[in-house]
Amino acid sequence: MIPTSDRPMVEADRVWKSFGKTQVLRGISMQVEAGEVVCLLGPSGSGKTTFLRCINHLEKISAGRLLVDGELVGYREHGGKLVERNAREIASQRAEMAMVFQQYNLFPHRTVLENVIEAPVRVKKEPRSEATERGMSMLARVGLADKSSSYPGQLSGGQQQRVAIARALNMRPKLMLFDEPTSALDPELVGEVLDVMRSLAEEGMTMLVVTHEIGFAREAADRVVLMDGGIVLESGPPQQVFLDPQHDRTKAFLSKVL
Amino acid sequence: MIADQQETIRTADVPEVKAEPVRHPGNWIGAVVVLVLGAMFVHTLVVNPNFHWKVVGGYFLSGEILGGLLRTLELTALAMVIGICLGTVLAVMRASDNLIMSAAAALYVWFFRGTPLLVQLIFWFNISSLYPRLSLGVPFGPIVVSGSSNVLISAFTAALLGLGLNQAAYTAEIVRAGILSVPVGQLDAAASLGMSNLMTMRRVVLPQAMRVIIPPLGNETIGMLKTTSIVSVLAMPELLYSAQLVYARTYQTMPLLIVASLWYLLVTTVLTSVQLRIERHFARGAGSGPVGTLHEFARRAFAHHARFRTPAPAGAAITGGR
Ligand SMILES: Nc1ncnc2c1ncn2[C@@H]1O[C@H](COP(=O)(O)OP(=O)(O)OP(=O)(O)O)[C@@H](O)[C@H]1O
Ligand SMILES: [Mg+2]
Numbered sequence: 001m002i003p004t005s006d007r008p009m010v011e012a013d014r015v016w017k018s019f020g021k022t023q024v025l026r027g028i029s030m031q032v033e034a035g036e037v038v039c040l041l042g043p044s045g046s047g048k049t050t051f052l053r054c055i056n057h058l059e060k061i062s063a064g065r066l067l068v069d070g071e072l073v074g075y076r077e078h079g080g081k082l083v084e085r086n087a088r089e090i091a092s093q094r095a096e097m098a099m100v101f102q103q104y105n106l107f108p109h110r111t112v113l114e115n116v117i118e119a120p121v122r123v124k125k126e127p128r129s130e131a132t133e134r135g136m137s138m139l140a141r142v143g144l145a146d147k148s149s150s151y152p153g154q155l156s157g158g159q160q161q162r163v164a165i166a167r168a169l170n171m172r173p174k175l176m177l178f179d180e181p182t183s184a185l186d187p188e189l190v191g192e193v194l195d196v197m198r199s200l201a202e203e204g205m206t207m208l209v210v211t212h213e214i215g216f217a218r219e220a221a222d223r224v225v226l227m228d229g230g231i232v233l234e235s236g237p238p239q240q241v242f243l244d245p246q247h248d249r250t251k252a253f254l255s256k257v258l
Numbered sequence: 259m260i261a262d263q264q265e266t267i268r269t270a271d272v273p274e275v276k277a278e279p280v281r282h283p284g285n286w287i288g289a290v291v292v293l294v295l296g297a298m299f300v301h302t303l304v305v306n307p308n309f310h311w312k313v314v315g316g317y318f319l320s321g322e323i324l325g326g327l328l329r330t331l332e333l334t335a336l337a338m339v340i341g342i343c344l345g346t347v348l349a350v351m352r353a354s355d356n357l358i359m360s361a362a363a364a365l366y367v368w369f370f371r372g373t374p375l376l377v378q379l380i381f382w383f384n385i386s387s388l389y390p391r392l393s394l395g396v397p398f399g400p401i402v403v404s405g406s407s408n409v410l411i412s413a414f415t416a417a418l419l420g421l422g423l424n425q426a427a428y429t430a431e432i433v434r435a436g437i438l439s440v441p442v443g444q445l446d447a448a449a450s451l452g453m454s455n456l457m458t459m460r461r462v463v464l465p466q467a468m469r470v471i472i473p474p475l476g477n478e479t480i481g482m483l484k485t486t487s488i489v490s491v492l493a494m495p496e497l498l499y500s501a502q503l504v505y506a507r508t509y510q511t512m513p514l515l516i517v518a519s520l521w522y523l524l525v526t527t528v529l530t531s532v533q534l535r536i537e538r539h540f541a542r543g544a545g546s547g548p549v550g551t552l553h554e555f556a557r558r559a560f561a562h563h564a565r566f567r568t569p570a571p572a573g574a575a576i577t578g579g580r
Contacts, residue, residue, distance in 0.1 A: 053446075056449075056450055058446055058449060058450065087454060087455065088454070091449075091452040091453065091454055092452060093452075094449060094450055094451070094452045095451065095452030097450075098450065098451075099446075099447075099450040101443060101446065101447065103443050105441075105443040105444060105446060105447035106447070107444065107447070107462055107466075108466065108543045109465050109466055109540075109542060109543045110543065111543075118451070118461070119451035119452060119453065122453065122457060122461065123451060123452040123453055123457075124452075151542065151543035152543065153543055167451075171451065171452075
């Protein structure tokens with residue numbers, strides 16, 4: 001997972017997204033460098049989830065350009081025109097990045113190990129033994145090797161979210177997207193998930209994390225980006241943004257969460 | 259982990275719960291009434307000679323009846339296979355974002371649910387009066403093969419088409435409800451892992467939808483078992499019609515209806531146990547214990563009745579509180 005090129009992993013250039021008449025993203029521009037950890041903060045409804053979903057092409061953007069690892073997401077440029085990629089290409093683009101959801105979204109009818117190897121075996125056509133071996137080491141990494149044959153419903157929220165991270169890791173993604181991974185958890189379970197994320201950050205995983213955990217952002221993020229009303233208000237190293245916010249709305253938001 | 263805790267509690271010197279259970283005199287009175295009524299019913303079955311149990315026994319395994327039974331089972335199985343396959347396709351079409359596809363599926367369901375099955379059966383049986391010849395070829399173009407409708411659509415084919423196509427409309431609605439019961443987050447997760455739509459349907463959505471689909475589908479199968487008797491209008495000797503053919507000769511109406519009913523009950527019993535088995539298979543991973551079984555429902559609903567307590571199911575790690 002060591003960055004191999006110096007082009008940004010995520011490059012958003014004036015990204016717009018509207019649902020019908022509601023404009024949710026109104027010209028988001030930002031970059032995430034390879035190996036960087038960026039935390040995305042902002043009040044509820046500011047468009048953070050929508051932006052993450054656009055990066056994964058779970059939502060189609062309405063205007064602007066969005067590139068991951070130098071490739072347009074969901075489109076290709078052909079003679080100066082944008083052409084939609086077919087389902088197969090979109091799927092393989094998605095397989096290169098991983099997303100961790102607020103509600104875990106594990107497959108409840110499959111065991112923990114089956115969850116972790118499902119996509120490597122079915123999507124990437126890896127041999128089952130290989131995917132299983134790596135899957136077990138991913139589970140060990142998140143501290144759940146002994147739960148491999150449990151069903152998700154038998155685990156606590158924190159354990160489920162760690163399985164979701166292991167499932168994401170087993171795809172060997174070059175980028176990980178986290179959408180409020182700890183918001184659905186009881187307070188005493190937040191720490192175990194953040195610990196796993198912190199260790200990923202230390203290993204150089206490229207991460208874009210939507211979170212309300214200011215403590216995590218302060219320690220683990222290389223940069224924080226503050227969104228409000230579908231635009232980027234402010235971005236910079238955590239120390240700078242938290243201690244010396246430039247924008248009034250940033251100050252107002254931070255005064256509520258700090 | 260939790261099992262460990264229970265182990266330590268048991269080995270420690272903790273006083274056992276030995277409380278007097280609450281008395282429920284109403285339950286006792288109810289049970290006695292039911293038992294008395296049941297005894298009266300069995301008594302009349304035995305002493306009333308008009309039931310002609312000898313005749314029932316004599317025909318129960320007769321060739322005519324068994325042939326009818328076989329025909330009934332065959333029709334039920336094949337009609338359900340057609341119904342489930344076509345119904346699933348219709349449900350997936352219905353959920354598609356292609357307007358033509360979903361409208362076509364909706365139209366199909368509207369038509370086949372909206373007209374009486376009897377009419378549909380007679381329609382298929384008499385299709386030759388509308389289309390004397392059926393042919394296969396290029397649309398609006400040359401014909402490849404062709405044959406007389408009367409030859410191609412036998413009474414059996416007409417019965418299968420009628421029952422199967424009708425069943426597909428109902429099954430489509432059942433499968434659709436099942437698909438809708440799967441949280442959309444599952445679709446997001448599958449998509450974000452790079453799974454294709456088809457793979458998502460097969461590996462993620464349908465297996466979870468099964469929990470919702472199987473109980474009504476079991477109901478439909480048992481219903482179909484008896485609905486097949488309607489094909490007697492096409493002069494097909496299935497179970498009921500075979501019995502009717504016998505008593506038309508012998509005038510032993512009641513005993514032969516009992517023969518047929520006993521067979522229907524027997525097959526229903528088998529189908530019910532198959533259904534329970536399938537339900538248990540698809541319940542895996544649901545909730546933290548054996549949720550979804552009526553047994554578990556009763557255990558929780560009547561948890562305060564000491565005598566409803568059931569032994570802990572094997573492998574249920576988190577049942578706790580017993
Ligand atoms: N599918 C949709 N259709 C219509 N409007 C939507 C849709 N998804 C999101 N929105 C709207 O877009 C806005 C931004 O939503 P989004 O979920 O991106 O916010 P968020 O920053 O993630 O908020 P939160 O912190 O509450 O998760 C909201 O006003 C929401 O109502
Ligand atoms: Mg959100």
